[in-house]
């Protein structure tokens with residue numbers, strides 16, 4: 001069962017293995033190469049090419065890794081205790097409820113950590129949908145990446161936000177956090193995010209969950225929402241539940257299992273990750289990539305979202 005869910009996780013959420021910190025020029029080169037080869041009906045080409053929100057009532061349509069977003073709001077790129085990174089990607093759009101959740105977290109973090117605030121990475125495209133680069137999920141405006149690097153004291157310029165590297169918080173063995181960078185602040189921030197009532201899941205690298213399990217203390221209920229995932233060593237991922245009133249169009253995930261998830265599930269993840277990184281490499285030709293999702297694969301309502309003016 002655990003192996004099955006790991007395999008599902010691998011296919012569904014290869015989000016941000018090394019993507020969070022790529023610079024503007026690295027990202028632009030990847031996008032140009034993709035646009036050269038993608039078919040015209042690839043959903044990521046269509047949704048990746050729209051620069052504004054669909055002027056419709058706010059609605060998350062479909063599931064986290066197959067859907068789109070109507071009536072998105074943009075997280076302001078500068079807030080009193082947050083800054084949005086990599087502005088050239090234009091991915092600071094989300095369902096209004098997610099944007100409020102991020103603003104709430106950003107206001108809590110300075111009080112809990114003493115940091116000036118948080119750095120926000122990719123949320124969604126203006127109309128959601130699959131993205132040209134990175135992320136299987138983030139499609140319906142209910143997922144957001146927050147950097148594990150604190151917001152610096154001095155506000156970052158637009159140029160700095162394109163190039164500043166994020167910090168890898170995992171040590172060289174990939175079995176624990178890197179104590180050279182990890183502080184109680186990261187634990188406090190992730191705990192605060194997990195405790196927000198509409199947050200359904202948080203994704204972190206298994207090595208980061210090791211640190212959280214150790215530092216959680218006696219109140220451990222929040223750890224059940226914090227799920228191990230590939231990557232997520234530069235940022236963590238916040239996923240909220242379908243907002244009330246979304247109707248059947250928005251598909252929630254089953255709730256995470258009870259318990260803190262610090263036992264066998266975590267040790268299995270660590271072993272799997274270790275094998276993937278350091279184990280023998282498979283011989284033979286690389287597996288052929290799946291063809292990209294077309295517009296037909298998304299819920300019908302996403303066609304209206306794509307063309308709404």
Ligand SMILES: [Zn+2]
Nearest residue numbers: 015144145237
């Ligand atoms: Zn993410």
